[in-house]
Amino acid sequence: MTVDPPRAAYAFNDDVAIAYAVVGDGPVDLVYIQGFVSHVELMWECPQAVAFFERLAEWARLIVLDRRGTGMSDRFAAHELPPLEEAARDVLAVMDAVGSTRASILGQHEGGQLGAMFAALHPERVRTRSLFETAINWRRVLNRYGQAMGE
Numbered sequence: 510m511t512v513d514p515p516r517a518a519y520a521f522n523d524d525v526a527i528a529y530a531v532v533g534d535g536p537v538d539l540v541y542i543q544g545f546v547s548h549v550e551l552m553w554e555c556p557q558a559v560a561f562f563e564r565l566a567e568w569a570r571l572i573v574l575d576r577r578g579t580g581m582s583d584r585f586a587a588h589e590l591p592p593l594e595e596a597a598r599d600v601l602a603v604m605d606a607v608g609s610t611r612a613s614i615l616g617q618h619e620g621g622q623l624g625a626m627f628a629a630l631h632p633e634r635v636r637t638r639s640l641f642e643t644a645i646n647w648r649r650v651l652n653r654y655g656q657a658m659g660e
Contacts, residue, residue, distance in 0.1 A: 510567045514553035517581050520606035522599045528581035529574040529603045533566030537636070538609040540572045540600065541565070542627075544618025544642075548580035549573055565615075572612065574603050576623065593626040600627050604634060613637040 515530035530549040541562075552558045552573075565571045575582040577591060577599050585591065600623065604612060613636045616624025621643025628635045 510563050512559070512563050512566050514550065517549045517575075518606070520599075520602040522577075522595075522602040525577060525599070526583045527574060527577060527599045527603055529572060529606070531570060531572050531607055532562065533569055533571045535567070535569040537569045538572060538604075538607075538612035539565060539569035540574070540604065540609070540612045540614050540624075542574065542576070542600065542614065542616045542620030542624050543579075544620050545576075545579060547573075547575045549575050550581065569613070570609075572603065572607055572609065574600065576620070593623055594630065596623050597627040597630050601631060601634070610634065611636050614639070616640045616643060618642050 510533075512532045515532050517528045517530055519526045519528055521527070528549050553562075562571060562573070577583060577596060578585050582599075604610075611634055614624040614628060616622070616639070621640035624638055624640060625643075628638045
């Protein structure tokens with residue numbers, strides 16, 4: 510399945526604009542939450558990402574978003590880092606904007622932590638939750654990495 514690169518749309522959590530895009534029209538809504546780096550339009554210039562997204566869009570309506578502070582979403586100052594609960598409301602705003610009442614959540618890296626928080630706060634909106642490359646405790650990961658490197 511070849512997917513045309515989507516154009517960004519915006520959902521609002523109060524006055525904060527969250528960029529998102531939708532591709533595919535499968536029977537299952539799948540919200541893909543990336544880690545810290547994302548851009549809902551530029552990621553379609555990476556062949557590996559396109560192959561991944563096209564595969565997902567074969568069986569799902571794929572909803573991708575830029576987390577607050579990344580990509581095309583509104584920025585915030587370093588001292589204004591929102592808690593995960595607020596970021597979960599951003600995901601909810603995107604789901605509401607696209608008319609998704611219940612979705613599978615796929616979280617990668619830090620996006621997995623957000624996906625877990627979203628599922629805890631809004632279990633009625635979550636069909637399934639999958640996390641990959643997600644650390645629940647980054648301090649433990651960094652300590653292990655340092656030990657493996659002989660530090």
